[in-house]
Amino acid sequence: xxxxxxxxxxxxxxxxxxxxxxxxxxxxxxxxxxxxxxxxxxxxxxxxxxxxxxxxxxxxxxxxxxxxxxxxxxxxxxxxxxxxxxxxxxxxxxxxxxxxxxxxxxxxxxxxxxxxxxxxxxxxxxxxxxxxxxxxxxxxxxxxxxxxxxxxxxxxxxxxxxxxxxxxxxxxxxxxxxxxxxxxxxxxxxxxxxxxxxxxxxxxxxxxxxxxxxxxxxxxxxxxxxxxxxxxxxxxxxxxxxxxxxxxxxxxxxxxxxxxxxxxxxxxxxxxxxxxxxxxxxxxxxxxxxxxxxxxxxxxxxxxxxxxxxxxxxxxxxxxxxxxxxxxxxxxx
Numbered sequence: 001x002x003x004x005x006x007x008x009x010x011x012x013x014x015x016x017x018x019x020x021x022x023x024x025x026x027x028x029x030x031x032x033x034x035x036x037x038x039x040x041x042x043x044x045x046x047x048x049x050x051x052x053x054x055x056x057x058x059x060x061x062x063x064x065x066x067x068x069x070x071x072x073x074x075x076x077x078x079x080x081x082x083x084x085x086x087x088x089x090x091x092x093x094x095x096x097x098x099x100x101x102x103x104x105x106x107x108x109x110x111x112x113x114x115x116x117x118x119x120x121x122x123x124x125x126x127x128x129x130x131x132x133x134x135x136x137x138x139x140x141x142x143x144x145x146x147x148x149x150x151x152x153x154x155x156x157x158x159x160x161x162x163x164x165x166x167x168x169x170x171x172x173x174x175x176x177x178x179x180x181x182x183x184x185x186x187x188x189x190x191x192x193x194x195x196x197x198x199x200x201x202x203x204x205x206x207x208x209x210x211x212x213x214x215x216x217x218x219x220x221x222x223x224x225x226x227x228x229x230x231x232x233x234x235x236x237x238x239x240x241x242x243x244x245x246x247x248x249x250x251x252x253x254x255x256x257x258x259x260x261x262x263x264x265x266x267x268x269x270x271x272x273x274x275x276x277x278x279x280x281x282x283x284x285x286x287x288x289x290x291x292x293x294x295x296x297x298x299x300x301x302x303x304x305x306x307x308x309x310x311x312x313x314x315x316x317x318x319x320x321x322x323x324x325x326x327x328x329x330x331x332x333x
């Protein structure tokens with residue numbers, strides 16, 4: 001799966017995305033009871049003895065100082081709010097919650113991974129969909145608001161179950177402990193409905209030239225980035241149609257319209273990439289589904305249809321991104 005298209009560049013995130021290895025005191029919406037009512041209380045993980053046993057110090061946005069006695073076991077997934085946020089609307093099913101995090105194995109007490117909490121390149125967006133991520137991730141991020149710091153203890157049944165995950169050192173008895181900084185909460189967009197389809201070379205649309213080896217070069221017009229997701233089919237293939245949720249194999253190059261810099265490319269890696277359309281950003285998904293194998297596309301993806309206001313890596317929160325895509329194959333999801 002291409003790293004820049006998915007929910008994270010992090011190694012472990014690939015394992016907590018389903019299918020790749022890849023939702024007491026409650027804090028559904030601190031300071032905003034009316035907003036909290038929009039999220040079902042039964043879907044909000046609540047504070048308990050396990051989450052309350054994790055001590056977390058430090059300011060929001062800085063790497064947390066975390067201590068707990070191990071092994072720490074949690075029979076159910078719990079969350080405690082360490083720092084209350086100032087967001088007005090809590091996250092609900094289908095929203096994208098962008099976070100920084102530090103992850104511990106509650107059984108061994110070892111830190112497994114940290115984004116660092118300070119580097120924008122390590123912001124991680126999670127879509128609140130249990131079909132995409134471990135149920136525990138969705139449960140503890142549900143009801144979060146922007147500006148919170150949350151400690152979460154994820155029970156084995158909401159993580160990797162009795163089998164555990166040997167590849168990352170998690171046994172079937174291990175509780176996962178996350179400290180999440182909630183950086184933004186974004187509501188879902190309908191990229192397919194909003195997509196504008198134009199002819200190649202249309203006014204304001206970037207153009208593509210192909211080298212002898214097939215690799216694309218994207219050239220931008222001297223105009224402001226397009227404000228809506230926009231697709232042009234350069235070459236229409238005669239193969240199978242890409243269906244919703246299909247696994248596709250593609251060659252692609254992604255370039256930041258605002259900086260002119262390439263941020264990800266299967267061509268640069270020297271081999272195509274395969275991934276389910278359900279596992280990529282909305283604008284990329286909408287561009288692929290309904291197209292045919294053998295097609296060459298160029299798609300413009302504004303921030304709301306890509307990584308949102310949080311951005312991702314070299315992509316800022318206001319940057320528009322552009323992909324040149326060759327669809328090589330598709331397999332029903």
